[in-house]
Amino acid sequence: MAVSGQPAGSWSEVRDELRSRGLRWTPQRRMILDVLAATQGHVTSSEIVERCRERDPETTPSTVYRTLDLLEELGYLKHSHGADGREEFHVLPETEHGHLTCERCGRSWEMEPQEASDLVRALERSRGFSVDVSHLTIAGQCTECSTRSSAPSRPRCRLSFRVKRT
């Protein structure tokens, strides 16, 4: 993975990969990669659009979405889904990991692949199904929320648009 830890400016790996496939190295793609390099943890596409806009207000959302798709196809990114179903990109997938998210407090944690290894092996054996661990998001309740009583047993983890009031 070249995206991580590169001094913004030496995107030669990605650039060459694109060119070698007959794809193109554009200023837009360069900027998106710069933004990704400055990002840690999980980000949604729209957060990336926002960050691009901070650098260049002219940023076109669809260009960003399409570039993210491409980078994922090329293996530079992976995504999973938050409890609300929205895609979240793993910007620095040094190590493969799954995800845990608490339906009540909304916090989330990364999960070592070995934590899911029993499940992975069981499904492999019984069904020949091979789990995509990095796409995996397991929802539930964290310790703290379970201990802290008073709870709707399964509150809906819905999308929510924070309406931007001007």
Added chain:
Amino acid sequence: MAVSGQPAGSWSEVRDELRSRGLRWTPQRRMILDVLAATQGHVTSSEIVERCRERDPETTPSTVYRTLDLLEELGYLKHSHGADGREEFHVLPETEHGHLTCERCGRSWEMEPQEASDLVRALERSRGFSVDVSHLTIAGQCTECSTRSSAPSRPRCRLSFRVKRT
């Protein structure tokens, strides 16, 4: 669960539950329940909107979405997410189950809770995290797709809008 197998017309359980909470029994809600009763397996919200429209073209989408939210809060529905992140409702949650979905062929299967029980126990023990099995969707590759070679290692499971051309 009253939703399953009821002759469309005797929604007394749901109706009484609503009334007892100071909520209301409206023709819209009645129709949505009728649609749900005629549905099996998993459905997305927009599919439910379509089915409602078949019965009453005047159906307002937001009314449907809000009713589905309500029914889930009351425990009459549950949802999980397809590989693309979209919500899919379990209309007849007689038995709790998780979900498997193949990123290549798109098919999906239900998973007995016991199949995930190792995982559930492991997370409970190591983190005190209690998994919401019915929300769980595990993506990966099914046997057939794994055997059948020639594959993009991890094709993106993206949303797709089938554009309705008139």
Added chain:
DNA sequence: GATGCTATTGCATCTTGATGCATTTGGCGA
């Protein structure tokens, strides 16, 4: 059966994201 309170509806509008298409432009070859 009429009344009043408040839950719901319907509607307009917004957000995230996908997509078709015309225009622009990266980059290779001459």
Added chain:
DNA sequence: TCGCCAAATGCATCAAGATGCAATAGCATC
């Protein structure tokens, strides 16, 4: 360096779904 052509961008438009608000209508009470 110039031109060409396919790849990308920008833009308009669409889809699914969320949300605020004013008008409507359940239903409990009288």
